[in-house]
Amino acid sequence: MNWISIIENTVKAFVGINAVYFALAAIGLNVQFGYAGLLNFGQAAFMACGAYGLGMTSQYFQINMWWGVLIGLGFSLVLALLLGVPTLRLRADYLAIVTIAAAEIIRLVVRSVRFNEYFNGSDGINEFSGPFREIGNDLIAPAARNYGPSWTVPGIDWTIDVEFTGRQVWTLIIGWALVLVCGAFVFLVMRSPWGRVLKGIREDENAVASLGKNVFGYKMSSLIIGGMIGTFAGMMLALDRGSVQPDNYSRDVTFFILTALVLGGLASVTGSIVGPMVFWAVFQFTDVVLREAIGGQAISIGNIRVMDTTQIGPTNQIMIGMLLILLMVYRPQGLFGNRKEMAIDAR
Template identity: 40%
Template sequence: MDNIQYILNGMMREALSPQTAAVAIAVIGLNIHFGYTGLINIGQSAFMLLGAYGFAIAIWHGLPMIVGILLGFGAAFVFALVLGAPTLKLRGDYLAIVTISAAEIIRYVGRSSLLTDFTGSAQGIPGSQYRDPFTGLSFFGGGSFTLIPFNYADVADGAAWVRLLGWLLAIVSIAALVYVLRSGDRFSGGARKGLVVLLVVWIVLLLLFLFPVANQRTGVNGWWVRFIAWSLVLLCSFLVYLLVSSPWGRLLRGIREDEDAVRSLGKNVFAIKMQALVIGGLFGALGGMMYVLPASVQPDSMGRSLTFFCYTALLLGGAATIFGPVLGSVIFFAARIGIKYTAAAYVPDSVLNGQQTEQFSYIVVGVALMLIVIFRPQGILGNKRELQFNV
């Protein structure tokens, strides 16, 4: 029982981590590309890396943080224009080839020893060189605290039945939330939104009661960066909701389904695709800035594998949905840590050592993704009708 509690606590810490939130922001941008527009972008990590470099280099060289943020967005904007201009008039396969190649070019340029004074070469830029202006904005104060200090340990001294009952309630509540989100017309608009909000708040409080997380208020990886990261996730989700609910969002879906039909109506398909590429890239740049705040800017940490993680999270949660990218990111990273901790706790070192458990977790996640694509390609929250991609 204690091992299970330890594993679940580790999963909760990973689910709440700022880097999980950062990837969720990048996946929201990828959802605009792939989910709503049908653009096969295999280089989202390049947008993240450019955002991180613009942010970190500016502050490292003495510029204000706001200038670093604008430089990060500017670099992603220019990259999207350069990337999209020669390829968006072609079909999706060409965009996939160009984006993955361009992402590798950005990564290798970042590793170049000729740019050591700017990018730090392969060693990257330490977080201590650019993190202070961000932490200086914190109003959380010093010390540390536990989010929701009242937890399972305060009821019957944390007896096993308390945890088992709580886990059962959590599973039932999550199942109810998924059912409501996928209910379609079974609930009226206002009632459905209110029920979703209540269920989300209840589930978050219940999970924090079962798996309390303690951190510094304003540390390198403390509550301040978590608060900002997850606030940005909510803000980005709301912005995407507004975008895709507008006539422009309907154009994106039209292009995904049949761009020739949209073109026959007199719409500039190339311009709309470029707008989608730029907006999704800006979300990626913002995700990259958040991704490096509790760590460092290291080019190899934002390579091909990170883009594939983004696609895994997107397909898991559900493409062309508002909350699918967020849910998929949380489940992906939490599940990976859960597999890793479970293997470390129950598999002898003679079978799997520490490094091998990390690799094993990726294997299991990869197999799970294959099964999802085969048996539920729309993901947890997705709709099969939203996956008729014209690529």
């Protein structure tokens, strides 16, 4: 088994672009679910708003990329209002149902052949990230050059190389900068009077309403803020891949993000950042270990085929699920969550 390759891939996944956009989406979801108690199962829809807002304006209208960012945020604002106005005055489960349905509706609409002229169906929108990459080439170096640390393990003839191309380094710099900015913003705002009211709504909204606070307004603002942070996640994913594919924003993405958030710890800014990093590191580690163990061959016991390369993905997800179950049993607050805060949570 090639442990050097396993370690290299695990470290790259720990700080890679998947961890970046998961962290951004988890920070936004943490505002909604961790702090406000809003069951948003459609964070992928807000990510799609950002990706398509950026892609459509750059590809079809040939306008500045920064206008695309603003338009993507505008799409996210409209979506939050459409979801929140009819549901936030009702029980939390109504919002959960509406958000997961809205995410699927958006995905099916943009991949529909009927709107192929605007969204290009399942092929998506391509070749719009050129200006972003050109900035990186000017500031970092040519995209073909590799960057990253290299170290030798003492006592073992191992050299670990964690390399990224110049284009990837540029995307990671911008992505992690956004993560730090959004994380710092949420950290500060949750220690403001607004954030303390939001926590009070999560614990007992009737008590907060009896004090004269506009519970609906606080819920709506948290839905908007969390959705807009998730919008940046969709933009970073689109800029890294250079395309917007509708199936990149399926309901599975939301549940993976929620899993990473629970792993890190609800109502914890640190947890919403580290959780996705650990999630992707474990996911990549188990995937590479399984592939190395199989070695391109099928594992059989007698005449019974136990596993082949086509079953690695599902087996990997089963293992992640088992690890999550163990986490819920032995550390239900997550890696950085607060058990005392969970004890007074009225959800």
